[in-house]
Amino acid sequence: MKSSLKLLPLLAAILLMTLPLGASAQTKKETSRYKKLLKKPTLAAAEKYLQKYPNDFYAPKVISLRDSLELMRRTSQISHEEALGIAGECLDAIGWRKDGVDHVLALYPGFVLKILSPKGVEEGFRDIPVHSLSDSPAPSRLAQPLEVISPLGKRNYLHFAYLNGDSEYVEILYLPEEDIANQAIFYGNPITPAEGESYRIEGESPEWMEGLTLPAETYWLAARLRENPSLVPLAKADILTDASIRWWKEKNPKAETSATRLTFGVLDPESSIVAAYKKSAKERGKSYNAALFDIRGYTVICAANKRTGEYTLVWCEPVCKNRGRYKFLNTIYFENDGNTLDLFYYKGKKTFKLRISMASQSLKR
Numbered sequence: 001m002k003s004s005l006k007l008l009p010l011l012a013a014i015l016l017m018t019l020p021l022g023a024s025a026q027t028k029k030e031t032s033r034y035k036k037l038l039k040k041p042t043l044a045a046a047e048k049y050l051q052k053y054p055n056d057f058y059a060p061k062v063i064s065l066r067d068s069l070e071l072m073r074r075t076s077q078i079s080h081e082e083a084l085g086i087a088g089e090c091l092d093a094i095g096w097r098k099d100g101v102d103h104v105l106a107l108y109p110g111f112v113l114k115i116l117s118p119k120g121v122e123e124g125f126r127d128i129p130v131h132s133l134s135d136s137p138a139p140s141r142l143a144q145p146l147e148v149i150s151p152l153g154k155r156n157y158l159h160f161a162y163l164n165g166d167s168e169y170v171e172i173l174y175l176p177e178e179d180i181a182n183q184a185i186f187y188g189n190p191i192t193p194a195e196g197e198s199y200r201i202e203g204e205s206p207e208w209m210e211g212l213t214l215p216a217e218t219y220w221l222a223a224r225l226r227e228n229p230s231l232v233p234l235a236k237a238d239i240l241t242d243a244s245i246r247w248w249k250e251k252n253p254k255a256e257t258s259a260t261r262l263t264f265g266v267l268d269p270e271s272s273i274v275a276a277y278k279k280s281a282k283e284r285g286k287s288y289n290a291a292l293f294d295i296r297g298y299t300v301i302c303a304a305n306k307r308t309g310e311y312t313l314v315w316c317e318p319v320c321k322n323r324g325r326y327k328f329l330n331t332i333y334f335e336n337d338g339n340t341l342d343l344f345y346y347k348g349k350k351t352f353k354l355r356i357s358m359a360s361q362s363l364k365r
Contacts, residue, residue: 026057034058041065074156076102076148078118086120094146096158098177105158105176107146113158115176130162131170131183133206138165143199151220166190169201169231171221182217184224186231188242189297193230202232204239240271241296248316255363256317262361265313267302274311277302286338288358292329294319299329301341303358314356315343327352 030053037049046066050059078086078095087093087106096105096115103123104116111128130140144161151157151173158174167190172183188203207214207222214222225231234242244265251263267274273295280291280302290303301315320328327347334341335355343354355364 030057034061037062037065074150074154078102078104086116086118087114088120091142092146092160094148094158096148096156096176105146105148107142107160111140111162113174113176126176126179128172128174128181130164131172131181131185132164132168133185133187134164134168138167140164143169144171152216157217163199166199167201167203169199169225169228171224173217173221182215182221184218184221186225186228188232188234191232197230200230200232202234203242204234208233235272237270237272237275238296240268241273244268244271244273244313245296245298245300245316248313252316255315260363262314262356262363264303264361267311267313269311272296273300273302273313277304277311283333283341285334285341285358288341290314290332290334290341292332301332301343303341314341314358 033049033053034056037045043066046062049056049062050066053059056062074097076095076097080094083093083095083104083106084090086104091107091109093104093106096103102118104118104120106114106116107128108114111130113126113128114122115124115126117123130137132138140162142160143163146158146160148156149159151159155175158176159172161169161171163169168185168187170183170185172181174181184205184207186201186203186205188201191200191202193200205222205225207218207225226233244267248263248265251265252259255262276293276295277291280293282289282291287306288303289306290301292299292301294300297319298316299319300313303312303314304310305312315329317329320326323346325348327345329343330346331344332341333344339358341356341358343356345352345354356362357364
């Protein structure tokens with residue numbers, strides 16, 4: 001393990017080699033005090049020099065020296081391999097320097113972060129909260145290894161990313177000292193990864209909503225989400241559709257089993273369901289026209305009110321992936337009253353119907 005203190009003589013020697021050889025604008029006094037600084041090049045000494053002699057001939061070199069010393073003060077000399085060896089069995093580990101002293105940050109299952117000495121002695125721990133939009137989050141796994149970075153200036157942050165199941169991706173900037181986490185999430189539907197990818201999600205991020213005022217850390221993380229090729233942003237039309245489908249499922253949880261009434265959902269005219277309805281064959285009723293089609297992984301029935309032009313989501317169920325074994329919705333049609341919409345199903349060689357009253361939103365089996 002290298003100590004940054006061993007690098008100071010080398011740094012000073014390099015700076016001495018850059019001293020001008022001939023006479024120039026610098027004075028002997030300036031050269032003398034600059035050489036004196038290089039004999040004991042500390043961060044405090046460099047700061048003091050710049051405060052006293054901000055316009056000194058050597059001020060630009062002292063600024064470079066100060067920045068180098070600041071970087072050395074904040075950069076751990078513990079390698080990734082050494083950190084893993086110190087931490088033992090963990091998700092990942094990395095060297096971390098605080099106030100010029102090396103430590104190890106080790107992340108364990110459950111996102112427990114332990115602060116260890118270079119000898120492996122536990123000095124503290126943090127429970128990093130898992131960020132999820134689900135009431136029952138899927139198990140989390142590391143998607144990007146730990147790194148210590150300074151994206152917003154001189155302050156060090158612990159940065160990594162993780163997946164909640166296959167449908168949520170989260171980036172985090174974490175301050176171990178204050179136990180403060182800034183996180184940004186992308187959520188949606190998992191899709192087939194491209195070659196070389198371990199995941200791929202089609203969806204959206206709440207941090208991308210217009211008009212939001214975000215902390216600098218969250219703004220940086222949101223930009224990272226946009227740059228990730230494995231995260232595929234949805235078009236506004238599909239975002240509206242997915243929101244409508246989620247709403248309908250929440251309002252009609254027993255629609256496919258025991259419900260006797262339904263709650264239709266009013267659709268935004270800009271949603272992709274409405275666009276698909278306009279291109280689909282229609283069943284024409286008394287007050288409504290209706291269309292059956294598959295979209296976004298669901299088989300849906302969309303209806304348009306003939307009088308108002310309003311579009312509603314009447315029915316929604318997952319697309320049947322095995323029509324020979326499971327029931328699947330094959331056809332819809334209006335009965336003679338022009339108000340009752342029949343849903344005609346196949347299940348193997350058997351058939352059955354559901355009847356929906358467009359007027360009362362009642363359901364008969």
